[in-house]
Amino acid sequence: MSVLRVRNLTKRFGKFHALNGVNFEVNKGEVYGFIGPNGAGKSTTIRVLLGILKATEGSVEIFGKDAWNDAVEIHKQIAYVPGDVNLWPNLTGGEVIDLFIKLRGGNNNNNRREELIKRFNFDPTKKCRTYSKGNRQKVALVAAFSSDADLYILDEPTSGLDPLMEQVFQECVLEAKNAGKSVLLSSHILSEVEKLCDRVGIIRQGEIIETGTLSELRHLTRTNLHIETKEPIVGLNELKGIHELSEQGNTASFQVDTEEMDTVMKHIAPFGLVKLESAPPTLEDLFMRHYDNQKVGGAS
Template sequence: MALLKTEGLTKMFGNFKAVDDINIDVQKGEVYGFIGPNGAGKSTTIRVLLGMLKATNGKASIFGKDVWQDAVEIHKRIAYVPGDVNLWPNLTGGEVIDLFMKLRGGAMNKNRREELIGKFNFDPSKKCRTYSKGNRQKVSLIAAFASDADLYILDEPTSGLDPLMERTFQECVMEARDEGKSVLLSSHILSEVERLCDRVGIIRDGQIIESGSLDELRHLTRTNLNVETKQQITSLDDMKGVHHVERKEQALSLQVDTENLDDVIRHISQFGVVKLESAPPTLEDLFMRHYEGASASGGES
């Protein structure tokens, strides 16, 4: 059974439909990537899951409990990190971490707390009013990963972190997954999602437009080819599924729709292949292809 599940989840603000008939599920021991641009509906969905907003239609449950009616019970077993953390200015970072952990109830894992403070290179003795955005984010991340949660809901959690701390965050997510914990990760950093997530859902204008594992979604993307041949390749631009051809003497680079790759390779081989390099499609390729398509058809880009 899924730890987190939505069925036809819809949220209206007046006449504006911020979230439209969303169906997602997060399984035990899984990292689920929830991606889309600002305004797509990610944070609204997460606020409904946290019991901060009431859904207009549809269902949402965590641990088999209704997210609105059983929010207090659910919060005892989840940890949440927002993308913009507001803290009490006159408390120290360490005091806020302890407060967050006590609010969840249960025993405090002081050893884990100290381990994470060291990993994130964080000074817990300073007042929160002196912290940069990145350090405020560390407070929330340390409190979350030091808690014994079954589900982590992370909404743009690395906002303000430097690349070294982003790597530390990624290690924490992978450790949680290895322990059988589940993670819902909302992020605009596609390389981060690609590295961490078992499955992804792409949201646009309040709707899930694609979901599945990265392997399942790669058939929708294009393979990048770099080719060098003995003779100049002809008639390539007219072939089905070929895009963005760039020529330089006997070498060229191009993108090929996966379903047309076999035909294109057969055509190229007639001209005496000297070198052929292939790069698999990335999550960014998939993401940008969807938004390029929306822009071309008159939708939002």
């Protein structure tokens, strides 16, 4: 069941195309990773989803409602965390958390609120003007996950958090997923996306260039291999699918295209395999392949 559906979304600012025919959807109980470099169009897309910007062309439906015309109703069921949180300087963190929850129209779940404040190691009694960037993020995250939202829209949500707090954030996302909630996670921290997301969409220059599960996308990446053999390998550099080859005596390090792995291993075997270290392709490998030698531009 689709909670969020984006169809042929185009956004122009004058002659500039910030978004050009973007298509994706987020299903119920799914964590969808929305990745791309600064300037690719992630935040512009999210502003359209939130009803802040009006699409030039195309449609955005959330819970079957129009993101622009029904924004007020939709916001009752969503929670949003931006990458840079601006707060009222003279209010305390606790007061802002309560205000955010009430603005959504939700009930203040004090038990959940207190649990999250403790897990994020956050002091809600201080004035917001004293908070670091990481603590400002904690205000938004505690408010979001205290709410009984059906869709969480998270735009670079862990910006400024230390690794321990990133772990707490990841636990909160998985808890929301297990409760049947949906999450749109925009992030440039690829390890975070790998851990959390069921499917991923890669946006470049305002266009979705790949979408699918991580296993579906990994055919585009290369596996890193480090091998040692009894005899020096002959002809490795002539094989199809070998990249960044480095050979020294009986050892070799290289990348191999996934579809050529079988051929490469059959070539190596007769030389007497002593040691084999394999690092699986990461989302970062996939990401860099798409952006390699390409000039990136657009609106963030």
